[in-house]
Amino acid sequence: MITPFFIVPYVSVGPIKFGMGRAQLHALLGPPDYSKKSRFGPKIIDTWDKEDLTVISSDAQGTVLEVGFGRAQAAAEVNGVKLFDRAxxxxxxxxxxxxxxxxxxxxxxxxxxxxxxxxxxxxxxxxxxxxxxxxxxxxxxxxxxxxxxxx
Structure with a gap:
């Protein structure tokens, strides 16, 4: 699990910063378990299964646009609200x-x-x-x- 996983709106998700390049992202997290082209435009979707983490970048050389995750990021929080610690x-x-x-x-x-x-x-x-x-x-x-x- 990546920690700390604090969301700073429009800036970062844990250590992942919006606008960082895919090379930086892969240096930070290691190579993804798989990558694929999005069917919704020129975007690349990288996935790390163990982390339950998906990152969408603008294109193969592009920058981070979206970060998706689930319960594996149990410590994730935004605005002081922990996302997975209660109902x-x-x-x-x-x-x-x-x-x-x-x-x-x-x-x-x-x-x-x-x-x-x-x-x-x-x-x-x-x-x-x-x-x-x-x-x-x-x-x-x-x-x-x-x-x-x-x-």
Whole structure:
């Protein structure tokens, strides 16, 4: 597990900084277990299974845009809220309230204040929780598919 895994909105996720190159990322984490091209544009998806970590970069030589992870990053936290130390519904509620204007689409919730998206936090199976942290400009608050969350 990578520690500490503090999320600094739009800046970093633990030691991974938005804007760092893939070569820097691989020097930091070692080679990924696998890499593939995204079907959504010129992006590369690197995955480290043991860390339960996925990093999306702008292209093969490009920079880190998104970092996704699950429960293997048990110490992960944002804004003083630990993401996996209690029931997902409680974490979800606290983060939505702290964000002030959460939005959702097709089962995931985007918290623009924190630059992250939550999935599975309201599901019965708590091991399915996933977090994606994104760089500024990756997601658009005005996206018409995103609807306000009723807290």
């Amino acid at each position: 997902g519904s409680s974490v979800y509620r606290d983060l939505c309230v702290a964000d002030g204007a959460p939005k959702q689409n097709v089962g995931f919730t985007v918290l623009f204040k924190f630059g992250l998206a939550l999935d599975g936090f309201l599901a019965t199976e708590q091991d399915d929780r996933a977090v994606t942290v994104f760089a500024r400009g990756v997601r658009d608050e005005r996206d018409p598919r995103l609807q306000p969350v009723k807290i």
